[in-house]
Amino acid sequence: MNLKSNISIIIKTALDKCDISADVVINESTKAEFGDYQYNGIMPLAKVFKQNPREIAKRVVSQIEIGTIISKVEVAGPGFINIFLNRDWLSENANIALKDDRLSISKTDNPLKILIDYSGPNMAKEMHVGHLRSTIIGDSLANLSKFLGHNVIRQNHVGDWGTQFGMLIAYLEDISQDSADNLKNLEQFYKDAKKRFDEDEDFADKAREYVVKIQSGDEHCLKLWKQFIDISLHHCEDVYKKLGVSLTRDDVKAESFYNSELDNTIKFLEDKSLIDISDGAKCIFFEDSDTPMIIQKKDGGYLYATTDLAAIRYRVETLKADKILYVVDARQSFHFKQLFEIASKVNFSDNVVLEHIAFGTMMDKSGRPFKTRDGGTVKLVNLLDESISKAKDSINKRENYSDTDIEKIAEVVGIGAVKYADLSINRESNYIFDWDKMLSFDGNTALYLQYGYVRISSILKKYDGDINSCNISISDDLEQKLVLTLLKFEDTLDRVYIQSKPHILTLYLYDLTTLFMRFYEQNPILRDDIVEDIQKSRLAIASLSAKTIKQGLEILGIEVVDRL
């Protein structure tokens, strides 16, 4: 149910009848007295028509079809057109949504192959809180695109190549004990290796030698490297599993995957005569900037940019992506600007949309970047475990559930809290990492939504009639507002999709749940004195609320439970 487009069409028709051509943008009204929606497009026309905007508005209003969808329109203020929706029409559409598995959310007419590049951890280190954003923003965008009917390719561009791996595998070989055991703490392993590298000249030489050896395909070193990557990937997978993120090993296309294509990529660019040599390095220059993108170092080595270019080719030519989203830290904006510019110069990406879904940096409480200072890095696993254990504590204070139930609920609540805290912030802004806030269960948090869902579940469980026979028939203003909000779900998802901003969805779900909570307090359902028709209608409203909350959270990658 796309409310806005339904209304836009009616307004557009009225404008046509008045011989006015204008883009129709419908806004939600800020206050109940201004109706459900408003059209503000008349005022700018006053000058063009040399007429009082109120007069124009009156003319348009007289042409607006009143009936099934719109119950009333009025001109207000300098020329606002306030639109009131028909209560029965809302009820009817809510009923249709209630009976539909997809809640009346249509699948796109134009399915695209959307490739989403996200998470991208470095294999040399354990995932820390800084990896959270890319991972869950990317995952929720992937979930959403899929839900809207697109073909989604998830790509985990893990960092498994580079000079540091020489050091790591040399150290792995050196300690030559049970490697899996020693790699349990990747962070420590890296530190130990680094220490050895800095202190032991022979070891450092060996490390450097091993870098070359992996790159030239030395069997022994490659075996060590593969072993290392495998263990490191397992670490990531543990985190993904805990986080409820759907990335699997099939989604991994690591940097090393593109190694064999790097030469070709350079040749390809040379053929297009884009490459200049500057200070011995192969560069691509841009008209509006002094800073080139370096494609190949003077020593012949390849760079991040080279891999990315090779990756675009692969994604466009082999995977046939229509749209590629890079969910990567905003600090790399310049890199992506250059990358996309090159892509368009060489037509890698004719008709392919390339977008950098940038997100802000995580700051500490004093407003400085949350640096991975030595020994001070917050591991992602630790954050998640902490949250789960905090959830467990508060459950224990309230309820006597079995251990297995507590485990399950604590996980859903704990993980939900962390994900929601991150997803509910506009990704473009920097954000302050605060343990208390991250692990908070008060106010605008995942728990609030989960709790709303639980309240509904509890009612539906207690009701002994047939819920499927219940129909929505709005009986007061609060119910109307709630139902209207429920029907805005599709508009909301569209906005989230267009802007790639999950926080729009969290905001919507929070608003929705707030309305439901009020409804819950004011409009009792199972009480004896409630007449059957109203009871059934309220049950249906509650049921649709639960379904919408659940579906919304599912897109965000957050689970619900039946009780808390």
Add this chain to the structure above:
RNA sequence: GCACUCAUAGCUCAGCUGGAUAGAGCAUCGCCCUUCUAAGGCGAGGGUCUUAGGUUCGAAUCCUAAUGGGUGUACCA
């Protein structure tokens, strides 16, 4: 130096792309459980939307400048 980005309540953030009296959560202070889960609801206080100009019927939102954070800026990823 240049470029990008941000600045909204004590704190953390929204503000649907220029609309009517700027909204939430936390924190503070009241009220509401013999009534569907109080991890909840209702209410109060709290604002010169960093500053100064400009654009127009109308600006937190757009343009310019200043100030202050953050980031990027040639062989790391």
